[in-house]
Amino acid sequence: MSSSLDELAVEVLRTNDRGGYTVPTARLYPYQWNWDSAFIALGLATYDRKRAWQEIQFLFEGQWENGMVPSIIFRRNDPDYFPGPETWQCNDCKVLSTGISQPPVAASVARSLVESGDQFDREFAEKLFDAFYGWHKWYHEERKPDNCPIVATVHPWETGRDNCPDWELGLNNMTVDPELEAYTRMDTVHADANERPSKEQYDKYLTIVKFGRDHNWDQKTLTNEGPFLMADPCIHFILLRADRDLLWLAEQFGKSNYIDEIKGWIDEGVKGSEYLWNPKIKAYCARDVKTGEFSDGFSNASALSFYAGVGSESQMADTIRNMQRVQSKVKFMMPSWDPDAEDFEPQRYWCGPVWPQMNYMISIGLKEHGFDRMADNIRNDYAALIEQSGFFECFNSVTGEGCIGKQFSWTAALWLAWISPRKNAIAA
Ligand code: GLC
Secondary structure (H helix, E strand, O other): OHHHHHHHHHHHHHHOEOOOOEOOEOOOEOOEEHHHHHHHHHHHOOOOHHHHHHHHHHHHOOOOOOOOOOOEEOOOOOOOOOOOHHHHOOOOOOOOEOOOOOOOOHHHHHHHHHHHOOHHHHHHHHHHHHHHHHHHHHHHHHOOOOOOOOOOEOOHHHHOOOOOHHHHHHHHOOOOOOOOOOOOOOHHHHOOHHHOOOHHHHHHHHHHHHHHHHOOOOHHHHHHHOOOOEEOHHHHHHHHHHHHHHHHHHHHOOOHHHHHHHHHHHHHHHHHHHHHEEOOOOEEOOEEOOOOOEOOOOOOOHHHHHHHOOOOHHHHHHHHHHHHHHHOOOOOOOEOOOOOOOOOOOOOHHHOOEOHHHHHHHHHHHHHOOOHHHHHHHHHHHHHHHHHHOOOOEEOOOOOOEEOOOOOHHHHHHHHHHHOHHHHHOOO
16 A cells, blocks of 8 residues: 555655646645745655755745745746735745745754755755754744744734634734725635635735735834734744754754854743643633734644643643544544634634644654654544545545645655655654
8 A cells, every 4th residue: 555655645746846846736836835845855855865955945045135935936927826926026035925934844854854864965954054044033033023922923824824713813803905906816716615715814814915015025014013913833833843953953063153042042932832821721822912812722733832842741731631632523633723613614724624744743743742642643644544535735634535735745745754664764
């Protein structure tokens, strides 16, 4: 079984290869996406390490002068996708892109490649070190609001968890710009509308883009004065993990000048995690920075605290209890939204499906903290989903059916890097 799935997975990555970078899936997502490419590099590394590093290098070709690495790099205009470069109008960057970022996993992926690789990998990682550092610094400086102890986010798309009900708090507190231009969505042409965000959500997403555009993508203005500002456990925990991995890389490469600053970010990140602790449900939850209100659902991002190495013993026990509660309600772990919440929908995008890259990070974190049984459940469920349904973008957490994009790159890549025997090439 797994050797034919291996061949299919490699085929998915080859089909989605656009020459130096890989699209998440043809048509629905025809460009290079930020965190997708980092996970894709892990899969590529199981059979072509040079190509794996090229994937990361191409992503950083889109890095802005201020250090930000955008969520999407538009190397060519593709009418299949909306909103494309003409909507974002980020015209000052080297390569056309969006004006927001995504969860910064690249430094963590670089560490995995260095740990499992040789001199070739070290050289690549060392060449990219300043680029990783610049991106983390941008997060710590430009996405850190004046009145919040941790980095926050200005757009649901930046979190990579686009329409998670976590964002309803921030979206409900904002209004659609009356001057928002008419637009035609393309996502609902390529995918079932029942699995995609609603029209009202889309209007608000585009209102934030309009704000950024109207302010020439000045990132501090977008953070401190934009229409939407929430703290996200996904970005926060991934950044904290990536800061730890950046510190490891700095130590490997003798970059002593960077060490104190990175350690400062890590200390701040660990302490600041308390800001996300929601005493009502006893879990780390998204929070509206403008009002201080917590989201009350346990998402798959809440379960990333282990990956970040955060939480007292009792916070870890509470988080595991929440995960057991969730597990008793679904067939496959780990759903993107809380099955006890009214707006849980097991087939709708970030409202309930299982997402491959989230399972991967959650399971790594659980293993590192000795929660082997839950870690294995999460890994085995991901493997079972692929065996049942193939390489979909995400999966219905109740039925296991594949949702939205087919022949999806990160699903195939993580199969190779995490499940198949080939994983030995990257799991040192
Ligand atoms: C969707 C996902 C996002 C991902 C992108 C490309 O927008 O929500 O996390 O990066 O698709 O796969």
